[in-house]
Amino acid sequence: MSNRLQQKGTQTLVPGPSDLTSFNTLGLACQADQVVVLQAHEQLPELGRQLLQNTDFFILGAGSNVVLPSQLAPLVVRVALKGIDLIEEHSEHVLVAVAAGENWHDWVASATARGWFGLENLGLIPGTVGAAPVQNIGAYGVELCERLHSVRAWQVAEQKFVTLSREQCGFGYRDSVFKRAERGQWLIVSVQFALPKAWQPVLTYPELKKHAAFAKLAAHEVSAQIVLDAVCDIRRRKLPDPSVLGNAGSFFKNPLVSSAQYQALRARFAELVAYPQADGGVKLAAGWLIEHCGFKGYRAGAVGVHAQQALVLVNYGGAQATELLALAEKIAQTVEQTFGVRLEIEPVVVASG
Ligand code: EPU
Numbered sequence: 630m631s632n633r634l635q636q637k638g639t640q641t642l643v644p645g646p647s648d649l650t651s652f653n654t655l656g657l658a659c660q661a662d663q664v665v666v667l668q669a670h671e672q673l674p675e676l677g678r679q680l681l682q683n684t685d686f687f688i689l690g691a692g693s694n695v696v697l698p699s700q701l702a703p704l705v706v707r708v709a710l711k712g713i714d715l716i717e718e719h720s721e722h723v724l725v726a727v728a729a730g731e732n733w734h735d736w737v738a739s740a741t742a743r744g745w746f747g748l749e750n751l752g753l754i755p756g757t758v759g760a761a762p763v764q765n766i767g768a769y770g771v772e773l774c775e776r777l778h779s780v781r782a783w784q785v786a787e788q789k790f791v792t793l794s795r796e797q798c799g800f801g802y803r804d805s806v807f808k809r810a811e812r813g814q815w816l817i818v819s820v821q822f823a824l825p826k827a828w829q830p831v832l833t834y835p836e837l838k839k840h841a842a843f844a845k846l847a848a849h850e851v852s853a854q855i856v857l858d859a860v861c862d863i864r865r866r867k868l869p870d871p872s873v874l875g876n877a878g879s880f881f882k883n884p885l886v887s888s889a890q891y892q893a894l895r896a897r898f899a900e901l902v903a904y905p906q907a908d909g910g911v912k913l914a915a916g917w918l919i920e921h922c923g924f925k926g927y928r929a930g931a932v933g934v935h936a937q938q939a940l941v942l943v944n945y946g947g948a949q950a951t952e953l954l955a956l957a958e959k960i961a962q963t964v965e966q967t968f969g970v971r972l973e974i975e976p977v978v979v980a981s982g
């Protein structure tokens with residue numbers, strides 16, 4: 630059964646083969662043996678039993694942060710749950726529950742338009758709401774974990790819905806319990822956001838702060854909508870649109886090094902771009918490291934490094950995961966030989982099973 634039929638039609642939970650090439654933003658060729666589409670909470674007890682029998686199942690949102698193999702044997706669950714619910718509103722914040730299958734940017738845009746502020750720096754990030762906590766999405770000075778109240782999930786082993794508090798999600802930089810070893814334990818069904826009533830724009834990120842939109846405005850004139858528009862403008866200018874050129878945003882994390890390692894590197898590379906962290910460590914701009922190794926705009930067959938942002942790997946069309954991962958390894962090795970820093974891949978690399 631094709632994916633489209635499953636999506637459109639009924640509440641069927643019979644897994645069927647599916648071509649996932651257009652269900653991952655890198656556009657990597659992927660044939661999956663068994664795919665089901667989750668459309669309603671009521672389907673979970675039945676799907677839950679299937680998950681118990683398929684311990685290496687894989688959950689797919691919009692496929693914007695995954696590297697899919699050309700053949701995928703394990704059960705794939707495409708999460709298509711929809712809905713936005715205001716849970717409570719009081720003097721300090723609004724609490725809103727958003728279903729995992731909602732599009733992330735559409736949610737940010739509608740929240741901003743309704744006067745629920747605090748997510749505007751995260752506009753235009755591709756993907757679904759349910760995928761956002763997995764890698765703790767972050768951009769332009771804000772991380773999801775700062776606005777997230779809790780995550781509602783189906784706990785596979787216990788066969789029941791549970792609520793994980795922000796602390797239980799174990800968030801770190803592009804990291805959470807949902808991305809680590811515990812990954813197969815939960816299926817995220819919705820995310821609850823706590824959005825502050827006393828809103829202040831976050832304009833700490835240098836590139837955002839210097840955007841033309843803020844040049845003639847006094848601080849009190851800056852609205853969440855203006856911030857959202859500025860963020861979208863910056864992203865559109867330098868990040869490729871996945872519907873035009875396959876990509877998964879940043880392909881590597883910005884590496885964390887010790888202060889001593891940073892000082893040693895800085896002595897050799899005066900222009901090194903780096904961000905001091907609260908814990909005394911230093912985060913290096915991987916894009917700068919990669920560009921400095923000469924890879925910006927580099928192309929190897931169907932894959933390459935984006936010409937405007939060296940942290941983004943692209944699929945020019947028809948690429949498979951193996952080609953892309955070979956390029957990633959070549960970049961990581963060159964960066965390590967040059968700077969002594971090992972880059973870590975940011976998206977989830979899915980095994981063929
Ligand atoms: N840089 C270069 N060459 C490049 C790219 C960047 O020299 O090719 C330098 C820039 O000049 C700048 C610094 O590196 O001084 C940082 O660049 P940028 O502002 O573009 O941010 P980034 O560190 O490359 C991170 C996130 C992005 C997020 C932006 C804005 C990670 C892995 N990436 O990128 O997130 O949008 O900051 O906050 O943390 C994503 O995760 O998919 C993603 C796009």
